[in-house]
Amino acid sequence: MRLLLVGHDAGGTVPPLIAIGQAAVDAGHDVMVLGQPSMRARAEAVGARFTVFSELGDYRRDVPLEHQPDPGVAAIAGATVGVDLRRAADEVEADVIVVDANLGGALAAAESLPQPSAVLLHSMYATFVATWFADLWPFLADGINASRAVFGLDPVDGWAAAFARHDLLVSVVPEAFEAPVPTLPETRQSFGFLVPRAPAGAPAATFPPGDGPTALVSLSTTHQQHEPLLGRIVAALAETDVRALVTTGGHLDTASLRVPPNVVLADFVPHQSVLPAADVVVTHAGLGTVAAALAAGVPLVCTPIARDQHLNTERVEALGVGIGCPDGAPAAITPGIDRVLGDPAFGARAAGLASESRAAGGAPAVVDSLAALDGR
Numbered sequence: 001m002r003l004l005l006v007g008h009d010a011g012g013t014v015p016p017l018i019a020i021g022q023a024a025v026d027a028g029h030d031v032m033v034l035g036q037p038s039m040r041a042r043a044e045a046v047g048a049r050f051t052v053f054s055e056l057g058d059y060r061r062d063v064p065l066e067h068q069p070d071p072g073v074a075a076i077a078g079a080t081v082g083v084d085l086r087r088a089a090d091e092v093e094a095d096v097i098v099v100d101a102n103l104g105g106a107l108a109a110a111e112s113l114p115q116p117s118a119v120l121l122h123s124m125y126a127t128f129v130a131t132w133f134a135d136l137w138p139f140l141a142d143g144i145n146a147s148r149a150v151f152g153l154d155p156v157d158g159w160a161a162a163f164a165r166h167d168l169l170v171s172v173v174p175e176a177f178e179a180p181v182p183t184l185p186e187t188r189q190s191f192g193f194l195v196p197r198a199p200a201g202a203p204a205a206t207f208p209p210g211d212g213p214t215a216l217v218s219l220s221t222t223h224q225q226h227e228p229l230l231g232r233i234v235a236a237l238a239e240t241d242v243r244a245l246v247t248t249g250g251h252l253d254t255a256s257l258r259v260p261p262n263v264v265l266a267d268f269v270p271h272q273s274v275l276p277a278a279d280v281v282v283t284h285a286g287l288g289t290v291a292a293a294l295a296a297g298v299p300l301v302c303t304p305i306a307r308d309q310h311l312n313t314e315r316v317e318a319l320g321v322g323i324g325c326p327d328g329a330p331a332a333i334t335p336g337i338d339r340v341l342g343d344p345a346f347g348a349r350a351a352g353l354a355s356e357s358r359a360a361g362g363a364p365a366v367v368d369s370l371a372a373l374d375g376r
Contacts, residue, residue, distance in 0.1 A: 001029045001374045004094040006106050008075045009038045012288035013122045016172045016194035022046040023363035032092040045199050055080050077143030079150040082109030095374040104144035111165045112151040116373035118168035126179035127308045128159040174357045191365045192357030193291035198272035205266040207243045213279040213341050217246040218289045236333035280340050285309040297354035299346035301336045321350040
């Protein structure tokens with residue numbers, strides 16, 4: 001199978017795409033990734049070929065995505081990414097095309113081609129039809145429908161309709177984690193959490209020495225003005241006996257931060273390389289971090305900021321695999337960590353969800369389903 005994967009680098013959009021690419025290469029398929037320049041190293045590290053969007057450069061790392069309307073709208077609603085998709089599909093002679101759910105113009109281009117196509121739902125289906133991204137549809141509809149017209153397609157009235165003509169909707173969460181919605185399309189299929197393996201030669205950062213429990217702290221890899229929250233979490237950790245590894249994503253001026261002896265700071269650490277030794281994860285509840293933690297059976301303390309993070313936190317609490325601290329205050333974070341660590345039921349339920357996720361097959365099962373589309 002010659003597989004074309006199309007995505008953009010909006011934080012949690014990348015891990016499931018890379019996981020699928022990794023599994024496809026493992027299975028002997030020919031994989032091409034089309035994306036922004038910042039995705040090249042991760043794609044090539046798993047053995048995929050890479051080609052870049054012609055006009056969509058990298059997002060600025062020091063500015064929230066919501067404050068970058070020009071590249072954001074070009075990615076989500078623009079026709080040029082769709083033209084790039086058609087060019088890449090010809091170049092690789094793609095048998096199957098997978099497109100990130102955010103990319104309305106690319107979805108339209110894939111729909112207009114004869115090859116089977118899949119939508120990668122990097123967030124829960126409810127995000128696109130009931131909450132955050134559904135709320136953005138009125139602001140994006142005209143641009144998306146203009147792009148659909150470029151590819152000879154009729155207009156649509158929402159994300160569900162934009163997905164409807166594709167052969168498969170790839171969910172990136174287990175069935176139990178999916179937020180309830182009135183109707184799920186028959187083409188949506190759950191494969192569990194889609195988390196790539198840690199890259200070879202991953203950084204050796206680890207937890208501080210000692211005997212206390214361990215916490216991995218990971219907030220957004222995209223900028224969400226979350227430096228104060230990260231500082232409050234570090235302050236809260238100083239009041240515990242937890243040994244914490246805090247990843248800053250390169251967003252924190254560490255020189256201005258008082259780092260207690262039970263905390264180690266690192267810019268980036270592949271989650272999969274340290275989660276086996278973690279007892280709890282403290283996070284903004286982006287789905288990339290939530291998926292990595294729960295795929296490893298590690299319970300969570302969630303401090304949501306925006307986007308889909310409040311919905312993710314609701315599901316974490318509903319399943320009893322962690323708790324939410326929405327205000328992110330040290331007075332809530334410290335007892336929150338103590339509560340999750342002090343009650344083994346949180347860990348047991350997280351381990352059960354990890355087992356359910358593995359049973360769904362993960363990225364290798366996605367690749368099998370894509371290969372079945374190719375052979376239909």
